[in-house]
Amino acid sequence: MDLEAAIARARAGDKEAFADLYRAFASPLLSFLASRVRRRDDAEDLVAQTFLEAMRDIARFDGDAAGFRAWLFRIGHHRAIDLARRKDRRPEETLDAAENEPYPVLAEDEALDRVERALLWEAVQALPDEQRRVLVLRLGSGLSSAEIAEVVGKRTGAVKALQHRALVNLVKALGVSKAPPGSL
Amino acid sequence: MERIDDIQALDRALDRLIAAEHLSAPAPLVELVSVAREARTVLALQMREDTAALHIQILRGEEPGSWEAPASPARRSMAVFLLAAAMSLTLVTGSAFAASSHASAGQSLFGVKRAFERAGLAMRHGHSRAVFRFEIVQRRLAELRSVAGDPVAEERARAAYEAALAEADRGVTQTPGVLDDDVVADNVRQELHNNVVALRQLLELVPERARPGIQRALDHATAAEQHVKRGHRPDDSGRNPAGTGKKSRRETPPASRSKSLR
Numbered sequence: 001m002d003l004e005a006a007i008a009r010a011r012a013g014d015k016e017a018f019a020d021l022y023r024a025f026a027s028p029l030l031s032f033l034a035s036r037v038r039r040r041d042d043a044e045d046l047v048a049q050t051f052l053e054a055m056r057d058i059a060r061f062d063g064d065a066a067g068f069r070a071w072l073f074r075i076g077h078h079r080a081i082d083l084a085r086r087k088d089r090r091p092e093e094t095l096d097a098a099e100n101e102p103y104p105v106l107a108e109d110e111a112l113d114r115v116e117r118a119l120l121w122e123a124v125q126a127l128p129d130e131q132r133r134v135l136v137l138r139l140g141s142g143l144s145s146a147e148i149a150e151v152v153g154k155r156t157g158a159v160k161a162l163q164h165r166a167l168v169n170l171v172k173a174l175g176v177s178k179a180p181p182g183s184l
Numbered sequence: 185m186e187r188i189d190d191i192q193a194l195d196r197a198l199d200r201l202i203a204a205e206h207l208s209a210p211a212p213l214v215e216l217v218s219v220a221r222e223a224r225t226v227l228a229l230q231m232r233e234d235t236a237a238l239h240i241q242i243l244r245g246e247e248p249g250s251w252e253a254p255a256s257p258a259r260r261s262m263a264v265f266l267l268a269a270a271m272s273l274t275l276v277t278g279s280a281f282a283a284s285s286h287a288s289a290g291q292s293l294f295g296v297k298r299a300f301e302r303a304g305l306a307m308r309h310g311h312s313r314a315v316f317r318f319e320i321v322q323r324r325l326a327e328l329r330s331v332a333g334d335p336v337a338e339e340r341a342r343a344a345y346e347a348a349l350a351e352a353d354r355g356v357t358q359t360p361g362v363l364d365d366d367v368v369a370d371n372v373r374q375e376l377h378n379n380v381v382a383l384r385q386l387l388e389l390v391p392e393r394a395r396p397g398i399q400r401a402l403d404h405a406t407a408a409e410q411h412v413k414r415g416h417r418p419d420d421s422g423r424n425p426a427g428t429g430k431k432s433r434r435e436t437p438p439a440s441r442s443k444s445l446r
Contacts, residue, residue: 019240026231026239034229047231048239055243120226139220140227142202145195160195167194167216170223 003065011058018055025069026051029076031140035124035132036080046083050076070150073137077151123173131166138163311368314359317352318375324348325382328401332390342397346404349379353408363412376409 001020009017026047033050034043053075054061061071124132130152137148145163149156190212197217201224231239301320305313324345331337356363356372363369383402390398 015244018243022236022240022243026236027229030231031227031229035227040229043229044231044235044239048242051239051243116222117226120223124223124227135223136227138198139202139224140229142228144199144202157191160191163198164191164194164216167220167223171215171219174219 003068007058007061007065007068010055011061015055018051018058021054021068022051025072028069028141028143029072031142032073032136033076033080035136035140036077037083038125042083046076046079049079053079066147066150069143069147073141073143073151119174120170123170126173127166127169131162131169134159134162135166135170310359311361311365314352314355315368315371315375317348317355318372321345321348321352321379322375325379328398329382329386332386332394335394338390338394339397342401346401349401349404349408353411356412369412372412373409376405376412379405380409 001024003021003024006017006020006024010021029047029050030040030043033046034040037043037046050072054072061068063071124135127135133152134148137143137151138145143151145159146156148154148159148163152159154162194213194216197213198220201217201221301323305316305320324341324347328338328341328345331341363372380402383398383405387395387398387402
């Protein structure tokens with residue numbers, strides 16, 4: 001799909017173009033937001049809200065596909081913050097949270113067992129906020145360092161350093177050697 | 185201390201990992217890349233197809249007319265949120281909602297207004313939902329009054345009013361304990377009383393040909409008022425027989441709340 005063309009069509013008010021953009025960006029955005037709000041259902045809701053907000057404000061957006069992605073993720077980030085604030089005001093919802101999977105399970109990869117996934121997920125969640133955000137954008141959403149830099153408002157070099165630090169911390173937190181040298 | 189070379193090499197390795205290319209990393213980075221590969225399998229999610237379909241429907245601006253609340257609480261929550269998000273979006277833009285708020289049955293934006301109301305209903309539960317149904321009845325009544333004199337619009341508005349009234353009446357009947365809550369019961373009674381008064385006034389104002397329809401609506405409103413009065417036992421009027429004050433408004437927690445934490 002030609003993202004630039006889809007963005008141009010979306011700016012012209014073509015709702016089908018927004019559906020195309022949704023198909024392109026929904027899963028990466030979901031990956032990012034799931035790590036922010038921890039509940040998949042909440043993350044899915046936020047994806048929808050993010051796209052609705054983007055659709056509302058698309059006329060104000062002036063950039064290319066990379067810029068659009070960064071803009072979209074920033075909107076999602078702010079909505080995740082809003083949600084967290086709302087939940088702070090409604091602490092009773094934490095009970096409902098127990099009914100949701102605390103971490104996502106991917107059917108296509110059954111080799112990694114559930115316990116290990118849980119450990120990984122918790123280890124990622126335990127990272128400092130900046131490191132976690134960068135790591136999730138990189139590995140979950142599949143953004144490049146340059147694209148992440150646009151989303152988080154940092155220099156590309158800083159993003160690369162953060163992702164390195166995050167992975168080092170992740171290895172330490174897991175406390176196991178994941179692979180012997182040369183086994184990749 | 186991080187080495188610039190390692191940082192750059194890791195970045196290149198992650199690029200290849202994300203591109204699903206054959207992965208080879210310099211020896212010092214093998215462990216990091218291995219963990220990154222496993223973390224990616226946990227962190228990279230795919231939007232579910234049914235969820236994506238619903239989201240796209242909303243983005244296309246299709247009115248969720250055939251929308252039904254999904255069975256599972258989680259999916260219901262999501263669908264409700266979507267409707268609410270669509271509502272808040274339109275509220276902010278101030279266009280469709282502002283226009284739809286003045287729409288009455290038969291007008292093009294009435295469907296939008298109903299969609300917002302369905303979202304509002306879906307977001308409420310128990311007593312709150314029962315009361316909101318009566319708020320909707322009030323809206324239909326206001327619409328009915330606003331189109332008085334236009335025979336076609338009036339007929340549609342009256343039908344919409346009666347449908348809303350019937351739904352609200354059923355809501356009271358089917359929500360256990362609603363009328364045992366003094367505050368809710370008072371609200372409902374007051375709403376219905378206002379309806380009856382307004383319809384009586386309207387009956388005086390409309391032309392002769394419209395009176396049978398308004399009279400039917402008035403009859404229904406009066407019946408609903410009586411129904412609510414019967415449902416709300418007289419000895420519930422503010423103090424229970426033991427004299428210990430009004431019943432608490434707190435609802436019984438839903439079953440999900442009482443489940444034990446896993």
